[in-house]
């Protein structure tokens with residue numbers, strides 16, 4: 001096969017050499033620190049959009065035991081529950097135990113995926129509402145990439161508002177392209193109706209590089225600027241539901257703001273107004 005020939009799924013190795021092995025079908029590098037990849041999905045695997053699984057590679061051989069253990073990390077599934085393949089969005093940490101190696105995966109390679117999805121960023125953990133907010137920083141966009149492609153998101157809500165704060169403008173590209181692609185998403189246009197994407201309001205911001213909207217979303221909400229830019233009222237427990245996925249400080253700060261607005265945290269066992277998950281960094 002010449003180097004330019006794309007390797008399709010059917011040409012990829014079919015005999016797994018790893019436990020729970022799946023085969024990589026596509027890899028995209030977005031910046032020197034971010035990449036996304038797709039892999040085969042086991043026929044029997046079911047998940048709810050917004051959940052995460054453990055994925056990884058076989059680690060180094062232990063000198064004492066002579067055995068190598070799997071090196072696994074939690075990754076939000078970025079593809080929707082109905083997708084034929086599984087998509088993930090990851091940071092590259094040069095000295096990170098897993099992502100220093102994972103960033104070099106290629107089509108046809110095998111990775112381990114434990115098919116036991118779990119998580120709180122799911123529709124089931126929220127009470128019915130009118131507006132659904134997604135708040136992300138960095139790779140915290142991943143579960144929302146799944147939920148934004150899930151028909152239920154638009155069936156259950158009149159308006160879907162997604163905010164994404166990153167350090168640099170290039171880090172917004174994966175999310176921006178995904179949202180842009182929704183306009184031509186055949187399934188969503190068919191199931192929800194043409195123009196469903198008009199329900200979406202996208203609010204990307206950067207903190208360390210010039211872009212049309214600068215600043216942390218938390219500061220922009222505190223000053224009221226985010227609400228006036230979006231032409232919406234502040235969040236309130238009657239109409240608003242929210243999901244948070246970002247770094248720890250961000251999650252905690254937003255949680256505190258939501259409690260001030262009168263919103264209560266929900267869970268699978270007790271649906272309420274908002275749910276939180278941390279981004280799974282190396």
Ligand code: A2P
Pocket residue numbers: 137138165166167168206207208216217218219247249250251253
């Ligand atoms: P900042 O550049 O001001 O720290 P990181 O790469 O460190 O995970 O951060 C991703 C983005 O999240 C950055 O734009 C960062 O802004 C922002 N951020 C970090 N902490 C908070 C927080 N507590 N509230 C809001 N945004 C935050």
